Amino acid sequence: MADKVLEVAHLEKFYGKKHVLHDINFSVDQGEVVTLLGPSGSGKSTLIRCLNGLETYQKGTITFEGQKIVPTEKNWQQLRQKIGMVFQSYDLFPNLTVMDNILLGPTKVQKQDKQAARQEAERLLASVELSDYANAYPRELSGGQAQRVAIVRALALHPDFMLFDEVTASLDPEMVRGVLNIIEGLADQDNMTMIVVTHEMNFAKQIADRVLFLQDGEILEQTSSKQFFSNPQTSRAKEFLDSMDF
Amino acid sequence: MSWAIIQQSLPMFGKGFELTLWLSFVGIIGSIVVGLICSLVQYFRVPVFRQIASVYVEISRNTPLLIQLFFLYYAFPVLGIKFGAQLCGIIGLIFLGGSYMAEGFTGGFNGVSKSQVESGKAIGLSRWQLARYVVFPQGFSLSVPAMAANVIFLIKETSIFTVIAIPELTNTALDLIGMYYRSNEYLFVLVIAYAIILVPLSIILTLLEKRVRYGTFGN
Amino acid sequence: MAHSGISVLFEGTNFMRLLGGLWVTVKIAAVALIFGIILGIILGVLRTFKNRPLRVVLRLYLEFFRVVPTVVLLFLFYYILPRQMNFNLPADQLATLVFVLWVGAEMSDIVRGALISVPRHQIESGKAIGLNRFQLYRYVLIPQSLTLEIPATINLATRVIKTTSILLLISVMDVINIGQQIIEANNHTYPTGVFWVYGLIFLFYFLIDYPLSWWAKRLEKRRLEKANG
Numbered sequence: 025m026a027d028k029v030l031e032v033a034h035l036e037k038f039y040g041k042k043h044v045l046h047d048i049n050f051s052v053d054q055g056e057v058v059t060l061l062g063p064s065g066s067g068k069s070t071l072i073r074c075l076n077g078l079e080t081y082q083k084g085t086i087t088f089e090g091q092k093i094v095p096t097e098k099n100w101q102q103l104r105q106k107i108g109m110v111f112q113s114y115d116l117f118p119n120l121t122v123m124d125n126i127l128l129g130p131t132k133v134q135k136q137d138k139q140a141a142r143q144e145a146e147r148l149l150a151s152v153e154l155s156d157y158a159n160a161y162p163r164e165l166s167g168g169q170a171q172r173v174a175i176v177r178a179l180a181l182h183p184d185f186m187l188f189d190e191v192t193a194s195l196d197p198e199m200v201r202g203v204l205n206i207i208e209g210l211a212d213q214d215n216m217t218m219i220v221v222t223h224e225m226n227f228a229k230q231i232a233d234r235v236l237f238l239q240d241g242e243i244l245e246q247t248s249s250k251q252f253f254s255n256p257q258t259s260r261a262k263e264f265l266d267s268m269d270f
Numbered sequence: 271m272s273w274a275i276i277q278q279s280l281p282m283f284g285k286g287f288e289l290t291l292w293l294s295f296v297g298i299i300g301s302i303v304v305g306l307i308c309s310l311v312q313y314f315r316v317p318v319f320r321q322i323a324s325v326y327v328e329i330s331r332n333t334p335l336l337i338q339l340f341f342l343y344y345a346f347p348v349l350g351i352k353f354g355a356q357l358c359g360i361i362g363l364i365f366l367g368g369s370y371m372a373e374g375f376t377g378g379f380n381g382v383s384k385s386q387v388e389s390g391k392a393i394g395l396s397r398w399q400l401a402r403y404v405v406f407p408q409g410f411s412l413s414v415p416a417m418a419a420n421v422i423f424l425i426k427e428t429s430i431f432t433v434i435a436i437p438e439l440t441n442t443a444l445d446l447i448g449m450y451y452r453s454n455e456y457l458f459v460l461v462i463a464y465a466i467i468l469v470p471l472s473i474i475l476t477l478l479e480k481r482v483r484y485g486t487f488g489n
Numbered sequence: 490m491a492h493s494g495i496s497v498l499f500e501g502t503n504f505m506r507l508l509g510g511l512w513v514t515v516k517i518a519a520v521a522l523i524f525g526i527i528l529g530i531i532l533g534v535l536r537t538f539k540n541r542p543l544r545v546v547l548r549l550y551l552e553f554f555r556v557v558p559t560v561v562l563l564f565l566f567y568y569i570l571p572r573q574m575n576f577n578l579p580a581d582q583l584a585t586l587v588f589v590l591w592v593g594a595e596m597s598d599i600v601r602g603a604l605i606s607v608p609r610h611q612i613e614s615g616k617a618i619g620l621n622r623f624q625l626y627r628y629v630l631i632p633q634s635l636t637l638e639i640p641a642t643i644n645l646a647t648r649v650i651k652t653t654s655i656l657l658l659i660s661v662m663d664v665i666n667i668g669q670q671i672i673e674a675n676n677h678t679y680p681t682g683v684f685w686v687y688g689l690i691f692l693f694y695f696l697i698d699y700p701l702s703w704w705a706k707r708l709e710k711r712r713l714e715k716a717n718g
Contacts (some may be wrong), residue, residue, distance in 0.1 A: 078388055097397075106395040115389040119407040128403055129393035174389070183392060332647065332698035334654035337665070337691050344672075345684040348494075422555075427559035430655065440560055453568035461557055461565070468556045 027054045028090075029185055029217050030075070037070060037241075044070055046242045048084065059228045059249070062238035063264060068221045071238065072187050075219065076100070076109045089184070099123035105133060108183035112190040113254075114171040116162035122149070122173050123158040129181045141180070148176045152206055168199025169236050175206055186210065186218040193223060198255045200224065207231065225270035237261045275455045279446055283459050286442030291467065293356065293438060294425045297363030302365055302417075302423060305371020312372070313379055313401065323372065330369035335430050338362045359431045363424060364424045368418045378413025379405055420477040422468055429464075439463050494681030498689060503671050507686075510664035511693055514653045517581060517661070521588030522646055528589060529596020536601040547597065553685035560655050562587050567659050580661045592649060599641045603634035629705065636712045643705035647698045654694070664690055 030052040037045035044069050052058050057250055060068040075078040075086065077100030087095045088107065093099060116125050119191050123145060130141040149155050152172040171191055178186065188207060192200045201261040210216040211231055222228050228235070228249070237245035237260075244258050256262050308323040330338075339362040342353065353361065382405050390404040432441035443460040447453050500503050536547050554562065566587045570576045578586065607630050615629040656663045668686045675682045 076392060078391065099395055101391070101394055104392055109392040111385060111389060111392070113385045115383070115385045117386065117389070117404055117408075120403070128395070132399055132403065133394040133396075179395060260437070326701075328699060332651075332702055333691055333694045334651040335696060336654040336657070337687060340685050341691060345687045348684045350680045426558040429560040432560065433658065440558065440564075443561075444564070447564075447568070453564075453572065457561070457565055457568060458559055459580075464558060464561065465556055469552075472552065472556060480609065 025031045028052070029054050029056075029088070030077070030219075031085075031087040033087070035071075035081050035086070037074065037079065037081045037171050044241045045074070045081070045163070046240075048243060050236055050243065050246060052217060053121050053215055056233045057151050057211045057217075058219045058234050059232040060219060060221045060234060060236050061225075061228060061252075062237060063267075066238040067241040068238055069189055070241075072219055072221050073108075074138055076104060076107055076187055079161050085260045105129070105181050106183050107185045107187065108178035108181060109187040109189065110171070110174050110178050110191050112193045114167065114191075114194070115213065116165075116170050116173055116177070118162050121159050121161055122154070122165070123175065125162070125173060126177045126180050129177065130268075134181060145176070145180055148179055149173075151209075152176055166199065168202050171195060171203050172206060173198070175203070179210075184197065188218060188220045188222070190223065223268075225265075225268045229270075235265070239264075271454050271458065272452070275450070275452050276459055279456060279459060282442055282446065283439065283463060286437060286439040287463055287467075289436070290425070290428050290438040290463075293359055293363065293431065293436070294428050296360050297428070298421055298424055300360065300364035301367025301371045301420070302437055304368030305373075305375055306310050308368065308372035309375035312376060313405075314397075320488045327369040327372050331373070334433070335362055335366045335427050336433055338365055338486065339430065339434050344385055355431075355436050358434055360430070363427065365428065367420065367424045370423065371417065374416035374420055377416055378409035378411075380409075381412040382408045397451045415475065415479040416479055418471070422471050422475065425467060425471075426464075490521050494679050494683075495685045496669065496673050497556060497679040497682035498685055500675065500679075503675075504635040504670065505694075506569065507664055507666050509688065510662060510667035513581065513661065514650075514656070514663045515697070517585050517588065517656065517663070518646075518650045518653050522649055523588045523593055525592025525649075526596050526642065528593030530600050532593060532597035533600025533604065536597060537604045542577045551594045551598055554591050559587075559652050560590060560658060562591060563655060563659055580659045581656075584656050584659060584661055588649060588652075592645065595640065595645055595648075599638055599645065600634070601639075603637035604630050606637060614670075636715075640705040643701055643708070647701045647705070650697055650701075651694065 025038060026065055028051045032048055032050050035045055035048035038045070047133065048071060050058075060072060062068050070079055074081050077095060077097070080095065086095075088103060093103065116122070117128070123142070126145040126148070127138075130136040130144070131138055146155065146158065149158055152175065154169060154172055154176075157169065157173070159194075162173070165173065175191075191207070192203050195203065204224065207218075207220065208227075208231055211218065220228070220231065232249040235245070235247060236243050236254065237251050237258070239260050245252065245256065245261050247257065250258075252261070253265070256265060301428045302476045308327060311323045318444065339358060342358045342362055343355065346352065386404055386408065387400065390400045428438055429440040431438050431443060435441060437445070439460060446456045450456075498507070532547055536544055538544070557565070566583055567580075570578065570583065583605065610632065611629055612625065615625045620628065646660075653663060654665055657665045657669070660666070668690050672683045672686050679685075
């Protein structure tokens with residue numbers, strides 16, 4: 025049995041009276057890729073945001089690398105260096121160049137040596153084929169390029185674990201592939217542990233080791249990717265897969 | 271309308287013009303300092319100071335400059351606190367402008383989108399680093415249009431200084447009208463004088479608004 | 490002595506006179522706002538039309554009322570109307586007229602700004618179902634722009650109320666003018682009366698404007714929350 029990187033137990037979340045996450049239980053092993061699937065409004069984004077401290081939760085525990093997380097802002101701030109996250113809205117900081125966007129975390133948060141951090145940033149930029157854009161400002165980039173930089177910005181901190189929240193949802197169709205390739209590369213070559221929320225079913229099928237199927241804030245199915253896509257257990261998962269055109 | 275009368279009045283208007291500019295300048299700088307302090311105290315939620323700042327902002331924004339000046343100029347001396355008219359004008363303008371500037375900065379900080387803040391958090395920035403590298407640089411440029419509007423507003427408010435007899439532009443014109451009964455000429459010069467100061471500023475403001483929109487949201 | 494100064498407010502009819510002055514102030518502000526807002530809505534809608542000369546004229550009107558300080562506007566009308574056009578109005582009506590024109594100018598910009606911020610595709614969708622121009626404004630543009638306009642209009646109202654303080658300069662019998670009279674009449678008996686009279690007027694203005702700006706802030710906050718989800 026591989027090491028458990030993340031363990032979520034009995035997680036509950038409310039927005040006021042609205043119960044948005046019901047008794048969530050799952051774990052992620054070292055090197056495993058888990059995708060969260062489910063219809064819109066099922067709580068996928070809320071759940072993944074809880075794992076990076078961007079949402080509070082009312083009950084339950086999250087254990088990361090064997091340590092139970094005490095959910096204070098200060099602790100999360102430390103943890104976020106190990107748990108990288110990329111969002112749908114590819115929010116690069118418009119006031120900084122691509123390079124400065126990437127260097128902000130390593131140099132200011134982790135106080136890495138500037139020269140080394142820059143070399144590493146250049147290497148990462150090259151890996152996503154954006155070396156020419158190091159000194160560009162975010163507004164000069166296309167959505168797909170910006171999202172690739174956002175991934176690099178997260179990787180520059182050398183996280184142990186990555187969260188991808190619908191990272192291709194606001195991209196033009198021709199940009200999607202490039203971004204997905206990078207995530208696939210991370211999974212295959214770098215053996216990165218990650219949780220991916222996505223609507224791209226083919227991509228999910230290809231990349232996921234395991235699927236969590238959510239509906240109305242509950243995990244209805246938790247199974248291997250192969251099993252989920254070929255033989256879903258619940259009728260809701262079947263309906264969901266039928267409704268997705270892929 | 272007589273050009274001769276206008277010409278004769280120009281030296282006096284010149285002095286009024288200088289005084290208006292000078293008082294505005296000092297008042298605006300002071301307002302920016304006060305506004306910045308108040309908005310920072312509110313942003314970082316500094317206990318006690320934050321409450322003081324918000325009470326000050328409400329009082330200052332919801333009362334007229336004229337009454338603020340009357341208070342400073344006529345009522346404070348009763349308590350044994352006395353300032354000259356010009357100092358009263360400057361203090362009054364800063365008291366008023368500080369809250370407008372504070373609201374401008376705060377509006378800018380709040381205008382930085384939630385997703386930008388979250389992206390900053392996601393790379394582990396601390397509260398201070400988030401402010402330093404994400405919220406302040408973007409927030410200040412978002413607040414530029416409000417700042418420019420406040421600058422214009424405060425310059426116009428100096429016309430109220432006439433009620434405590436500070437010889438700025440408006441006071442100069444009213445004095446001249448009172449002395450020589452030539453309202454057309456003096457009012458004409460007065461309007462032109464304000465236009466010289468404010469029209470260029472108003473144009474700059476329009477340009478700035480466009481630029482900030484571009485800078486923040488791209489094309 | 491400071492502790493006795495406060496009695497100046499309750500001497501004779503002083504307090505009632507101050508309230509009377511406040512009523513004059515509020516009345517002028519209210520009338521100016523009602524007519525100014527109506528004028529501003531009309532001008533604001535006109536400013537979104539394609540007619541270029543009309544837009545230029547209205548823009549110049551706005552800029553004039555924006556650039557010239559209100560005090561100066563007041564004196565322009567105060568001196569020029571009667572002397573040049575032989576048009577005599579009592580001071581309070583003259584002030585109301587100036588305020589209506591000023592509010593109209595400011596309001597036109599609020600209305601225009603809100604109308605042009607309605608997304609293009611809304612206009613196109615409206616046209617696509619065959620709405621004419623009037624219907625487009627009536628059913629699509631104006632209802633959608635209201636959430637932007639209302640907080641800005643309330644803020645304009647607070648500015649108008651504060652600006653009524655300058656009515657004193659053309660001898661309108663407003664609350665400040667009456668306050669000054671009371672201070673002068675009681676200067677010997679209550680040397681600290683000035684503190685209390687101006688203090689009360691300060692409080693009057695605050696009590697009127699604070700709830701309004703609180704309301705505007707709340708509406709604006711709600712609008713932003715809705716806009717950002």
